[in-house]
Amino acid sequence: MTSLYYHKHGGAAKKSYTDDGREVLDFSVNVSPIFPPIGTFSLEDFALQAYPSIDGRGIKEYYQEKFDLASSMVLSLNGAIEGIYLLPRALGLRRVLLLSPSFYEYERAARIAGAEIVFLPLDADNGFQLPGIEALADSLRHADAFFAANPNNPTGTEVPPEIFMALASRFPDKWFIIDEAFIQFTPEFPDNSLMDKVMALKNVIVVHSLTKFYALPGLRLGALIAHPEVIKRLLEFKEPWTVNAIAESVAVRLLQCSAYEESLRAMILSERPRISAALSLIEGLELAGGAANFFLAQWQRGCSLDELLVYLGTQGILVRDCRNFPGLEVEYFRFAVRTPFENNRFLDAMHEATDSLK
Numbered sequence: 001m002t003s004l005y006y007h008k009h010g011g012a013a014k015k016s017y018t019d020d021g022r023e024v025l026d027f028s029v030n031v032s033p034i035f036p037p038i039g040t041f042s043l044e045d046f047a048l049q050a051y052p053s054i055d056g057r058g059i060k061e062y063y064q065e066k067f068d069l070a071s072s073m074v075l076s077l078n079g080a081i082e083g084i085y086l087l088p089r090a091l092g093l094r095r096v097l098l099l100s101p102s103f104y105e106y107e108r109a110a111r112i113a114g115a116e117i118v119f120l121p122l123d124a125d126n127g128f129q130l131p132g133i134e135a136l137a138d139s140l141r142h143a144d145a146f147f148a149a150n151p152n153n154p155t156g157t158e159v160p161p162e163i164f165m166a167l168a169s170r171f172p173d174k175w176f177i178i179d180e181a182f183i184q185f186t187p188e189f190p191d192n193s194l195m196d197k198v199m200a201l202k203n204v205i206v207v208h209s210l211t212k213f214y215a216l217p218g219l220r221l222g223a224l225i226a227h228p229e230v231i232k233r234l235l236e237f238k239e240p241w242t243v244n245a246i247a248e249s250v251a252v253r254l255l256q257c258s259a260y261e262e263s264l265r266a267m268i269l270s271e272r273p274r275i276s277a278a279l280s281l282i283e284g285l286e287l288a289g290g291a292a293n294f295f296l297a298q299w300q301r302g303c304s305l306d307e308l309l310v311y312l313g314t315q316g317i318l319v320r321d322c323r324n325f326p327g328l329e330v331e332y333f334r335f336a337v338r339t340p341f342e343n344n345r346f347l348d349a350m351h352e353a354t355d356s357l358k
């Protein structure tokens with residue numbers, strides 16, 4: 001295991017405050033800064049004395065109703081992470097193509113399942129965009145699966161779904177596993193999702209999460225979306241009852257959150273250009289990505305990123321130090337897009353930092 005696995009988020013579950021009484025704001029975790037209107041409840045509202053459904057029916061219901069997917073196309077998960085670990089094992093993957101940098105758990109899950117990894121390095125000079133389709137096809141020749149996030153974490157870059165569809169048609173004997181954990185934050189959603197393409201493309205599997213967009217990482221909710229025959233195959237390897245009764249019933253309540261979804265997407269959409277415009281005034285700070293609810297940033301102002309992180313810490317701002325990702329060693333960090341008020345505190349702290357850290 002590399003040290004990456006042990007990297008800690010700056011985040012803390014409980015509220016904390018700076019010495020002068022300001023709330024510490026966590027920009028290191030890419031979850032929604034607002035909470036969906038799922039109502040209030042107590043533990044008695046859930047049938048905790050009974051087993052939940054064996055296959056996470058509440059989560060299936062969410063995907064069926066929200067995205068018009070057949071129940072047989074949905075495998076409910078205890079967070080997307082359960083699917084990320086299930087897939088290499090269940091599909092018997094031997095050689096997996098991964099973007100670098102990307103979410104570390106794909107590598108760990110594939111290695112645990114005994115697969116080799118082939119890395120496709122993303123180039124900082126072209127903003128960490130995917131290479132062209134021929135270069136991708138070339139990298140894929142010796143792999144049996146391509147595991148990629150769209151939008152990618154931590155680069156915040158996105159790829160038109162047509163690229164994956166073209167590759168999946170061209171290589172029907174390879175798996176295309178696309179993690180759409182952050183796709184609900186993009187303005188094009190659901191048009192840019194591959195969820196409704198899996199019936200036509202049996203070798204495409206979508207990993208989806210409900211923990212980021214609905215600010216529920218503590219509850220653990222997600223799904224794999226694939227052709228029913230693929231789901232059947234995956235179920236042969238999956239543990240039963242991994243979705244608990246509370247997660248099942250909250251998933252159904254998410255169907256009542258359309259107004260929340262629209263306002264969250266609108267807020268992220270208007271905050272992104274405002275943030276990038278404000279930060280473009282800082283010389284030596286480069287932003288990348290921003291397709292979803294976070295940016296990757298490179299700090300090259302003479303003083304080290306350590307000094308910036310310490311300064312931001314004194315101002316009650318936590319960001320994600322990304323120097324432990326291959327390719328991001330030279331002073332990269334990531335920050336989430338939060339509410340306008342919170343973003344203002346971040347922007348003020350960044351501008352103050354540039355004045356103080358010479």
Ligand SMILES: Cc1ncc(COP(=O)(O)O)c(C=O)c1O
Pocket residue numbers: 078079080081082103149152153179181208209210211212217220221222
């Ligand atoms: C790209 C990506 N996919 C999946 C996950 C895990 O999602 P979940 O909370 O649904 O397990 C994360 C969490 O950080 C992530 O960054």
